[in-house]
Amino acid sequence: MLHGRRILLVIAGGIAAYKSLELIRRLRERGAAVRCVMTAAAQRFVTPLAAQTLSADRVYTDLFSLTEENEMGHLRLSQEADLIVVAPATADLIAKLVAGLADDLASTVLIASDKPILLAPAMNTRMWANAATQANVALLEKRGVTRIGPEAGPLAEAESGVGRMAEPDAIANAVEAHFVAHAALRGRKALVTSGPTEEAIDPVRYIANRSSGKQGHAIAAALARLGADTVLVSGPTREADPPGVRVIHVRSAREMLAACEAQLPADVAVCAAAVADWRVETAAQKLKKKGAPPALKLVENPDILATVARAGNRRPRLVVGFAAETENLVAAAQEKRVKKGCDWILANDVSAASGVFGGGSNDVRLVDGRSVEAWGRLSKRDVGERLAARIAQFFDRKAAE
Ligand code: C5P
Secondary structure, three states, X not given: OOOOOEEEEEEOOOOOHHHHHHHHHHHHHOOOEEEEEEOOOHHHHOOHHXXXXXXXXXXXXXXXXXXXXXXXXXXXXXXXXXXXXXXXXXXXXXXXXXHOOOOOHHHHHHHOOOOOEEEEEOOOHHHHHOHHHHHHXXXXXXXXXXXXXXXXXXXXXXXXXXXXXXXXXHHHHHHHHHHHHOXXXXXXXXXXXXXXXXXXXXXXXXXXXXXXXXXXXXXXXHHHHOOOEEEEEEOOOOOOOOOOOEEEEOOOHHHHHHHHHHHOXXXXXXXXXXXXXXXXXXXXXXXXXXXXXXXXXXXXXXXXXXXXXXXXXXXXXXXXXXXXXXXXXXXXXXXXXXXXXXXXXXXXXXXXXXXXXXXXXXXXXXXXXXXXXXXXXXXXXXXXXXXXXXXXXXXXXXXXO
């Protein structure tokens, strides 16, 4: 499955471009988001409107279009993709990629990108057999570009031979295989908390907070994309359950703690939930509106992060907490790291001006025992990706030790 994957599909000019329309459908059926770039030649074979309709996104065609540059620079096109698929990859575009030429949007996107590239070549059999094409493909493969096809069979020009683009389903399988091969956290178990908690006042009323759960959910989704067996313990949120993640829905802090403890041991725990610090000594019956307003007695809630971080031999190898602060961010984060007994703290500024709480982006610093890494302003999705990649790196290094 390709849920949550973002594919940038570069369609170059060849008759096989008609199969790329089918590829868009196949990728989307498997859950991927597909955005298309078309070369001028591709537009002679299929229309941008067809690609736009099938991808449900706009299609990018022109390097020099000011409006397109304003809305979406060529750098962002690749930044917002997890994988670039070039289908069909023509002899010409392959040669440009080898030589580093960038004279249109498609070639510029490819050269300005650090994202993995999968080529699905399609061309006349003699063009494919040509020594230049063969040398170009070999060189690209040496540089880490992957390839599917071309295949043997009847070609458009009433010839037959090697040159047909791989079928859309086979390309979609290769896309899935790419993500499986890059699943750096396969075999690891991850536990993530997310969202607010609700603390009952009486059977109908509760105290909660404004946490949206966006960040915790994005982290769980990113860990699952890297192949981790991911359990998300979530308080009440409006966020959809992330695909590929086992979600346990809870309300109160105590329920959240019990659900987390039941998931230990795990390899990594990320506590992103905004757990209520206090709960109310609950009234068994609904409080009546008579006489003076009731005084609520608050009692301390368990600290889930500190409990998980001090779980003895059930403690995850890596425990990550958040510090939402409005001032002295790093100092407070360092202090919190020690107090809670966790390994890393992601410190974020939640002052009203930052718009982080409930918003779509975050401004994070990763604080461990030795250093502070400022990540700058990123979408919550990108924070999730970055954290998941850092977690993968941590286990990689541990494995090498
Ligand atoms: O102490 P403070 O709430 O600032 O700490 C924030 C971190 O601790 C977050 O990672 C949060 O998920 C976690 N936490 C928790 N249980 C609590 C309070 C906070 O897991 N009761």
